[in-house]
Amino acid sequence: MLKMAGMSIEKSESLNFYKYLCQQIGSEKVVRTRRLAFNIRDLGHNMITSGSKGEGLNLNGSDLDVMIIDSFFKVYRSETEVQSQLYPIPLIMNTEETQPCFTQLWMLNQNIIITPNLMHRGYMLSSELYKRLFLSVADMHIPAPWSGKIHGPCISDADDLIDFASCLKCDKWIFQAKPWVSRPRTTWPPFDIISKIVSSGVLLVPIGHKGSINENVEWRISFSVAEKYLIFSFSHTQLLCYAMLKILLRDIIEKHEDLKGLLCSYFLKTVMFWISEETDPYVWRPDNMILCFMACLQRLLYCVRYSILSHYFIPDNNLFFLRFKGTNKDKLISLLTNLCEQGINCFASSETLHDYQSRSSKITDSVISKSVGCLRQIIPTFYAYYFYSGSDRNLRMLYYFLHHSRTALSRVLFALQISEASMHIPEQTQYPTCLENKNHYFRYKHDLSHLMIGLHFDAVSGLLKLASFFYVQKNFIASLTVIKYTLHKYTDEKIYMYANSCNHAVRCNHMQKHVANLMKNEKLNTTMKSLIFQPIGSVWNLSLVPQELLLDVTNRRASFHPVSFSHFLSFLCYYHLHDITSCIQSLQRLKHVQRTLGDCEFDVRCNDFVNTVIFCGIGHQLLGEEYSARHAFKVAARLDRNNVTSAASRLSRLI
Incomplete structure (x- = not known):
């Protein structure tokens, strides 16, 4: 139970702190919107967005965790439950030789041949071989500049910004976690959440128990779906406490090199689950914000001090067993003790929450309602990742929109997702030269x-x-008419969502903040259509891509800055219309954009600049100005350190 005796925190201070956290981390509406957006985005992909972003948090430094459910296999608790022995291939859980929360997966029918071979001794599915196969498939299908590596049960990109985990599913609630369903608790989690969790089954991810002699053939039982249900059932005060623990870990604890890796977000989540189960939900109120957080921090300290943190669903698994060594444990205890003594002042050295004291007197409800922060935190949800699955997915989203959308917010988010997905459908259309006119017209x-x-x-x-x-x-x-209208819409209050916006804070200038606040009462889709623009993204071999850019999009995903692409497309149109004067004018405008982009945050928007230089080079080449074209391609090739653009290839063709 939360211990409140002897603690006298002013309710007004807690309320002020709560309002401040809503600004910095996200209000209830912002969190609800993020969650809905990701849930809708997952529809039709047979995958689950997990981790902080899937839970509704968008903290700086958080990576994106995506769990892809492999439909080739299906896991059963015992042989008696197997309904089919063909497809999906049935696997039986064997937990007799594994630690709690881990299992081996045995193939029931050993006559089934899997290519490539993923089986150990002919009947156990190897988690290690499975991960390697997943990595090789990802490297073949995810366009450059993707460069994958194995990271625990996942594969990650080179910058650790996104984790993909291919996992298997067991539709039934496993035997080892059955005591969780009926164990004594207060009123959290409520019965309806428990029921949903049990009916969702569990996932299995390819990683074994560290140090086990069978580590490479063991699979960890994942409760990610259940944990998502539990996080979604948190009050906003609970969620903010959880977020504060994560911020404390990243901004303060992990700044100590010798403490890095001792704690992780999963441990913090487990602490939150246990303390929530033991506490009356009424306690988690905004006017108890500081008190609640301090109780969570003290529980974490207790768990570290006694090296005991039981897995929430399978308590036999002590997550802190042999976790800490003498020196680093003492240092961690000393640091956590010091943080507890400081109260909320412990965030004074935090990058995220350091300015509370200086801003506390200025925090009001009206500031929160007018803050452009809502828009800035919601937008990246739509750009976090992209998996195209064609018009079938659009039809599924339309079905859910018509039959399951119950709120105005969900209808808006569905409409945005359907609109975005519709833009990608023509990208898969090819127009063969031999296609008969009627068919061609239909596709058009x-x-x-x-x-x-x-x-x-x-x-x-x-x-x-x-x-x-x-x-x-x-x-x-027609193309020039649309381009002119587009450039007319491109004004200073527009907010550019560059390619890495999902992993960087969206910064707004004074005018953008002012206009966003003027539109605070508008619907989200109206605001986005009025204020937001994104790169022109393309996957490979698109019917939408000019012939002159096919070299840039073949076998990779490319994105171009909208303004530079507008002027380049204008140049191409005038070139084919034999209007050389207008061609030269478009090229000059393109060079002006190049100079402007060169003054921007080069590390974040480097590809925009490089591609604009390439556009200029192509323009010079088409006009017969080979010296200027060669110079442009040289500049672009020098800046393209990872060789993800066409610059080097174009340069070699001119030499």
């Missing part, structure tokens, strides 16, 4: 209709895809 109308739906996602990029579509169809006048 099909793609045009989806592009028109896609115009509703943001202010600019949908229009530019439409302009590019007209260009590929050799309708240069």
Whole structure:
């Protein structure tokens, strides 16, 4: 139970701190929007967004965790439950020789041949071989500059910004966790949440118990779906306490090199689950904010001091068993003790929450309601990752939109997702030269209709895809008309969501904040269509891509700055219309954009700058100015350290 005796925290201070946290971490509405957006984005992909982002938090430094459910296998608790021995391939859990929370997966029918071979001794599915296969498949299918590596049960990109875990599913609640369902507790979690959790079964991820002689053939039992249900059932005060623990870990504890890796977010989540189960939900109120957090921090200290943190679903598994050594344990205890003594002043050295004292007197409800922070924190949800799955997924989203969308917010988010997905459908359309006219016309109308739906996602990029579509169809006048309208819409209050926005804070200038606040009462889709624009993203071999850029998009995903792409597309249209004067004017405008981008945050938007230089080089080349073209490609190739653009290839063709 939370111990409140002897603690006299003013309710007004807790309320002020709560309001401050809502600004810094996210209000209830912001969190609800993030969660809904990710849940909708997961539809039709057979995957689950987990981790902080999936839980509704968007903390600086948090990576994106995506669990992809492998439908090739299906896991059962025992042989008697197996319904089919063909497809999906049935696997039986064997926990007799494993530590709690781990299992081996045995193939029931050993006559089934799996290519490549993933089996150990012919009947146990190897977690190690499975991960290696997943990594090789990802390296083949995820376009450059992706460079994957194995990270625990996941594969990660080179910068550790995203973790993919291919996992297997058992539809039944496992025997080892059955006591959790009926064990004594207060009123949390409520019965309906317990029921949903049990009916969701469990996942199995490819990693064994460290130090086990069978580590490479063991699988960890993952309760990620259950944990997501539990986090979603938190009050906002509970969620903020959880977020504060994560911030404390990242901003303060892990600044000590010798303490890095001793604690992780999963341990903090487990602490939150135990203390929530033992506490009356009424305690978790905004006016108890500081008290609640201090109780969580003290529980963490207790767990470290006595090296005991029981797994929430399978308590036989002590997560802190042999976790700490003498020296680092003493240092961690000393640090946590000191943080407890400081109270909320422990965040004075935090990058995220350091300015509470200086801002506390200025925090009001009206400030929160007007803050552009809401928009800045919601937007990255839509750009966090992209897995295309065609028009079938659009139909599924439309079905859910019509039958399961119950709130105004969910309807808005569904509409945005459907609009965004519609923009990508024409990207898979090819127009063979031998295609008969009637069929060609049908595909043309099909793609045009989806592009028109896609115009509703943001202010600019949908229009530019439409302009590019007209260009590929050799309708240069229509393309120029759309481009001129697009450039007219590109004004200073627009907020640019560059390619890495999901992993960087979205910064707004004074005008952008002012306009966003003026639109605070507008619907989210209206705000995004009016204020947001994103790069022109392309996957490979697209019918929307000008012939001149096929070298840039073949076998990789490319993205171009909307303004530079607009001027480059204008140049191409005028070139094919034999209007050389307008060609030169478009090239000059393109060079002006190049200079502007060169003054921006180069590390974050480097690809925008490099691709704009390449555009200039292509322009010079088409005009017969080979010296200027060669110089542009040299500059771009020098800046393209990872060789992810066409610069080096284009340069070699000119030499």
